[in-house]
Amino acid sequence: MPRSRRIAAATLIGGGATVSGFYGFLVGEALLARRAIGTTDERPPSPDGVYGDDLPGRTIRVLVLGDSAAVGYGVTRADATPSAMIGVGLAHVMDAPVEVQCRAVVGAQTTDLTAQIDLDPDWQPDVAVIVVGTNDVTHRVAPRTSARELSRVVRRLVSEGCDVVVGTCPDLGTVQPIPQPLRTVARQLSRSLARKQTIAVVEAGGRSVSLGDLLGTLFTEKRDLMFGADHFHPSETGYANLVSVLIPAISASLRQKRTAHAYAGPTRDLVSVADAAAVSVDNPGTQVVPDAGPGGRFASVLRRRRAS
Incomplete structure (x- = not known):
């Protein structure tokens, strides 16, 4: 040693x-x-625009908020950003045009989300997709404080008729440039934040998706492929894997609103929000869906089916 x-x-x-x-x-x-x-203020070309504009149906508006993972830090093409991938994927799944606005900012913390929403108050989204938390951990923001701020943001969006899907804080223990023992501390803090984020989001009426160490095995075994050039932010392939677990949650949330009824899972599948959060942290890719509107104490846990 x-x-x-x-x-x-x-x-x-x-x-x-x-x-x-x-x-x-x-x-x-x-x-x-x-x-x-290393850090930089550079960001990819803007992914804002309409995807699938030749498709039928009403245009779906998607607002992307958060930090560098939501921006697509490190990629050099607009179509390689998470926002563009969400636009293309959601248009295909919903068979409708999708208009995307990305207001995420490199280095943003949860306290910056309100300012991102306020950039264009006249543009009303159907669904907001949030990926945030990494910078809260690295700047030593208490998980409880961060989760409380996220709850306020989600409640505001929901009260304005916007669906909310939050990708919880990823597992920072997969980032190789972070040495030990700091990497172990970062893993514990990021998992603690993800659990509290899940509870905050679901109780505020949003839908959470556990990013956790979903990419951890791939990052560990194929880090040259899954991480970008700085070995901290995902590569294009890494971002695609992140989006692959967000698209089902976004489309399910939009369809639930269209059918005008709550999630119709069997009652026996309902668990307390706290228990659902614990399950989601240990099972990356898991969605946690509120059983009722804001303030509900129970949730459904939708586990991601692993490819065989």
Whole structure:
């Protein structure tokens, strides 16, 4: 074990006055990871526009909010961004034109979502897709504080007649440039935030999708393919995998509204929102759907079917 790791381990075990030393070690690790990853204000070409404009039916408006994962940080083509993939995929599934606006911002935290919504208050979306949380973890925002802010955002959108689908915080333990023991801490914090996000979203009337370590195995075994050039943000293939679990949730949410009734799953499939959140964190790709409107205490857990 390298000397720095031995010092960190001894510091952690020692406790008491040495806790500040371990915290200082983690901060140092974070700075090294951030330097290795690198940052930029650049973003891909705008994906905003109408997809499937030759299809029949009423145009579906999709608002994409969040951080760099929602932006598609690292890709160089508009059609490789998550927003464009959502537009193309949803148009195909719903057989209708889809108009997309992406207002996500690289580096955004949950507290930035309200400003993103307010950029164009006259443009009323049918569904908002939110991917956020990573920067809350890296900036040490308490998960409870972050989840409370997310709840306010979801409640506002729902009250305005907009469906909401939230991809919860991904597992940062899959990011290789983050060294140990910081990567283990990042994993614990991101999973804790994802669980609290799920509860907040569902109780506010939205639908959550667990990103968790959904891409973790692929990131670990095929990191050259799944991660982008900075080895932190997903590659085009990684973003496509992220979108693949969001599209079913978005389309299901829109269809539920069209049929004008709540999710019709059998009563025995209902569990408490807290239990549903725990299940979703351990089962990436899982949707958690409120049984009633905002304030409901029960939810349905829709597990993703794994390819055989």
